[in-house]
Amino acid sequence: xxxxxxxxxxxxxxxxxxxxxxxxxxxxxxxxxxxxxxxxxxxxxxxxxxxxxxxxxxxxxxxxxxxxxxxxxxxxxxxxxxxxxxxxxxxxxxxxxxxxxxxxxxxxxxxxxxxxxxxxxxxxxxxxxxxxxxxxxxxxxxxxxxxxxxxxxxxxxxxxxxxxxxxxxxxxxxxxxxxxxxxxxxxxxxxxxxxxxxxxxxxxxxxxxxxxxxxxxxxxxxxxxxxxxxxxxxxxxxxxxxxxxxxxxxxxxxxxxxxxxxxxxxxxxxxxxxxxxxxxxxxxxxxxxxxxxxxxxxxxxxxxxxxxxxxxxxxxxxxxxxxxxxxxxxxxxxxxxxxxxxxxxxxxxxxxxxxxxxxxxxxxxxxxxxxxxxxxxxxxxxxxxxxxxxxxxxxxxxxxxxxxxxxxx
Amino acid sequence: xxxxxxxxxxxxxxxxxxxxxxxxxxxxxxxxxxxxxxxxxxxxxxxxxxxxxxxxxxxxxxxxxxxxxxxxxxxxxxxxxxxxxxxxxxxxxxxxxxxxxxxxxxxxxxxxxxxxxxxxxxxxxxxxxxxxxxxxxxxxxxxxxxxxxxxxxxxxxxxxxxxxxxxxxxxxxxxxxxxxxxxxxxxxxxxxxxxxxxxxxxxxxxxxxxxxxxxxxxxxxxxxxxxxxxxxxxxxxxxxxxxxxxxxxxxxxxxxxxxxxxxxxxxxxxxxx
Numbered sequence: 167x168x169x170x171x172x173x174x175x176x177x178x179x180x181x182x183x184x185x186x187x188x189x190x191x192x193x194x195x196x197x198x199x200x201x202x203x204x205x206x207x208x209x210x211x212x213x214x215x216x217x218x219x220x221x222x223x224x225x226x227x228x229x230x231x232x233x234x235x236x237x238x239x240x241x242x243x244x245x246x247x248x249x250x251x252x253x254x255x256x257x258x259x260x261x262x263x264x265x266x267x268x269x270x271x272x273x274x275x276x277x278x279x280x281x282x283x284x285x286x287x288x289x290x291x292x293x294x295x296x297x298x299x300x301x302x303x304x305x306x307x308x309x310x311x312x313x314x315x316x317x318x319x320x321x322x323x324x325x326x327x328x329x330x331x332x333x334x335x336x337x338x339x340x341x342x343x344x345x346x347x348x349x350x351x352x353x354x355x356x357x358x359x360x361x362x363x364x365x366x367x368x369x370x371x372x373x374x375x376x377x378x379x380x381x382x383x384x385x386x387x388x389x390x391x392x393x394x395x396x397x398x399x400x401x402x403x404x405x406x407x408x409x410x411x412x413x414x415x416x417x418x419x420x421x422x423x424x425x426x427x428x429x430x431x432x433x434x435x436x437x438x439x440x441x442x443x444x445x446x447x448x449x450x451x452x453x454x455x456x457x458x459x460x461x462x463x464x465x466x467x468x469x470x471x472x473x474x475x476x477x478x479x480x481x482x483x484x485x486x487x488x489x490x491x492x493x494x495x496x497x498x499x500x501x502x503x504x505x506x507x508x509x510x511x512x513x514x515x516x517x518x519x520x521x522x523x524x525x526x527x528x529x530x531x532x533x534x535x536x537x538x539x540x541x542x543x544x545x546x547x548x549x550x551x552x553x554x555x556x557x558x559x560x561x562x563x564x565x566x567x568x569x570x571x572x573x574x575x
Numbered sequence: 576x577x578x579x580x581x582x583x584x585x586x587x588x589x590x591x592x593x594x595x596x597x598x599x600x601x602x603x604x605x606x607x608x609x610x611x612x613x614x615x616x617x618x619x620x621x622x623x624x625x626x627x628x629x630x631x632x633x634x635x636x637x638x639x640x641x642x643x644x645x646x647x648x649x650x651x652x653x654x655x656x657x658x659x660x661x662x663x664x665x666x667x668x669x670x671x672x673x674x675x676x677x678x679x680x681x682x683x684x685x686x687x688x689x690x691x692x693x694x695x696x697x698x699x700x701x702x703x704x705x706x707x708x709x710x711x712x713x714x715x716x717x718x719x720x721x722x723x724x725x726x727x728x729x730x731x732x733x734x735x736x737x738x739x740x741x742x743x744x745x746x747x748x749x750x751x752x753x754x755x756x757x758x759x760x761x762x763x764x765x766x767x768x769x770x771x772x773x774x775x776x777x778x779x780x781x782x783x784x785x786x787x788x789x790x791x792x793x794x795x796x797x798x799x800x801x802x803x804x805x806x807x808x809x810x811x812x813x814x815x816x817x818x819x820x821x822x823x824x825x826x827x828x829x830x831x832x833x834x835x836x837x838x839x840x841x842x843x844x845x846x847x848x
Contacts, residue, residue, distance in 0.1 A: 181846065213757055259845065260582065261582075262688070262689055263582065263689035264685075264686065264687065264688070264689050264845045265842075265843075265845045265846055266582070266584055266842045266843070267582060267583065267584050268584055269584055270583075270584075271581055271582060271583040272581070272582040272583075273579065273580070273581050273582075274579070274580040274581075274582070275579050275580075278580075280687075280688065280689075286683060286684060286687040286688055287681075287683065287684050287687075287688070289608055289612060291612045291615045291616070292608065292611065292612065296608075296611070299604060300604055300608055303600055303601045303604035303605075304601065304604075304684060304688055304690070305688065306688075306690075308600055309600055
């Protein structure tokens with residue numbers, strides 16, 4: 167085991183992206199015509215030169231990964247964590263050869279299989295049996311390998327009775343179970359997993375996790391990408407934190423989780439970058455109230471058009487990524503929404519029933535029909551409550567703080 | 576640690592053909608998938624592969640043979656002449672349109688899993704080949720009906736079928752890769768196919784083309800294929816050799832060009848699709 171099984175040196179990936187230029191409050195026909203003509207001219211030039219067509223008025227080079235160096239030894243189970251857009255998925259795409267790097271290189275010493283999404287390549291018209299063969303071949307198994315493992319795959323999925331039914335008649339749970347079973351029985355030296363565990367019921371998720379642990383125990387190398395920090399912690403022994411294309415931490419998984427939560431913390435008062443549609447422009451948690459044991463979250467939103475019934479919601483999670491509680495405007499019967507293009511929504515809960523600790527808040531904003539803007543794990547807060555006795559931690563008793571009364575008689 | 580793989584930008588892929596060989600099972604599986612879902616949830620199923628060419632043949636025979644009164648080749652019934660031309664043309668045009676959409680309709684595969692991309696458009700050829708075989712049965716029945724006995728050259732037909740396959744693969748690969756990058760081609764292909772039906776000698780013998788235009792006419796690679804098919808099946812007039820050679824040369828050029836273009840663009844498919 168002299169050489170690392172995965173060697174990443176100075177890896178970078180850039181994409182071309184287009185923007186619509188800011189048009190201000192009204193648009194003149196002259197501008198629209200001018201831009202359309204210019205855009206058409208550019209597209210024709212691009213096509214003549216064999217370049218990619220980019221929608222929008224302004225073109226920008228976007229680096230998804232910036233000179234990344236990582237070495238992974240055989241048998242390691244590495245968790246890769248980071249916010250949306252940190253470059254996790256791009257890294258996995260490069261490792262699984264779906265896309266080419268723009269610079270640097272990767273040396274892989276073993277067969278790579280990726281579980282980027284379960285059910286990739288399932289054909290709805292084909293039966294479960296046929297799809298096992300199809301999916302297996304797509305994931306890189308030979309027909310003999312599939313034949314040998316066929317019974318195991320079927321057993322694991324628990325869909326024996328429906329093997330000859332077209333998968334379009336499957337329930338979504340059955341579909342996912344069958345798909346994961348095929349993927350789980352791949353036996354590559356390097357397994358790349360991206361968020362596949364976010365599906366299926368709890369029991370099946372447990373089954374998947376233990377299957378993945380088996381894979382790791384078998385001396386294979388696993389790269390695991392997830393938002394679910396609890397899953398990363400229980401599976402991996404090493405963690406790498408990515409932040410906007412850079413590696414900001416590499417080490418033991420507990421430290422990585424801490425580094426990640428630290429990275430996203432620091433701020434409980436953040437301005438957000440704008441989007442095209444209705445969006446949150448500013449979100450904050452009131453420090454003063456927090457000191458008194460109350461949680462007050464203030465959301466400021468803007469929209470290019472008037473929203474009939476602005477809607478907002480939030481989910482509070484612990485630092486392991488487990489949701490603790492959530493609330494939204496529809497759950498409050500007394501809430502009256504006002505039509506408008508901008509506004510402020512305040513959420514408050516008095517005497518938070520939580521133990522002391524660090525919590526992360528995800529924000530949702532939309533109207534009654536859909537969410538326009540979701541910010542996962544965006545603001546966070548440190549809550550100081552009456553301390554729990556020494557020797558007991560929230561990992562044992564949970565995050566809920568109930569006002570219990572004990573009487574001895 | 577058996578295999579060592581280095582991923583770099585712009586890596587010249589030396590193992591390209593070896594890699595394709597390695598994935599031959601996927602080729603079989605994808606082809607089998609396309610074949611088995613082709614006529615699912617249709618009432619008459621495979622009969623579609625019989626009805627479409629048969630009806631087209633009748634229409635063409637009536638319009639070109641009876642209405643326009645174009646000459647047949649020798650004593651051959653006009654319907655046979657039309658069908659001998661339609662076999663390769665249908666193959667070519669279906670191959671072109673099936674292949675060109677194959678990558679886009681398999682976008683979820685392309686953006687999730689690695690395999691040599693060339694497998695996807697080429698595996699659609701198998702379905703088209705199957706349709707060809709079915710239409711060929713019609714031809715045999717027609718020969719029985721007209722009591723038409725072809726000469727020994729009939730045995731060379733597989734050779735011209737191979738030429739038809741090669742003539743389709745080149746342009747198909749080129750257009751497939753362009754279609755990923757520029758979806759304009761989705762609208763261009765049906766037009767090209769419709770146009771080509773009248774430009775190629777499907778409804779008429781290529782003998783009706785004036786001699787001084789014939790070489791130019793043979794720039795269309797399908798002309799060589801159709802002439803070859805007619806010679807095998809009917810055998811009343813000899814192949815126009817300079818034109819045939821030109822057709823073969825154009826075919827080979829497109830084959831080389833198509834594969835080259837496809838390989839050049841292949842690496843960026845996942846970013847573009």
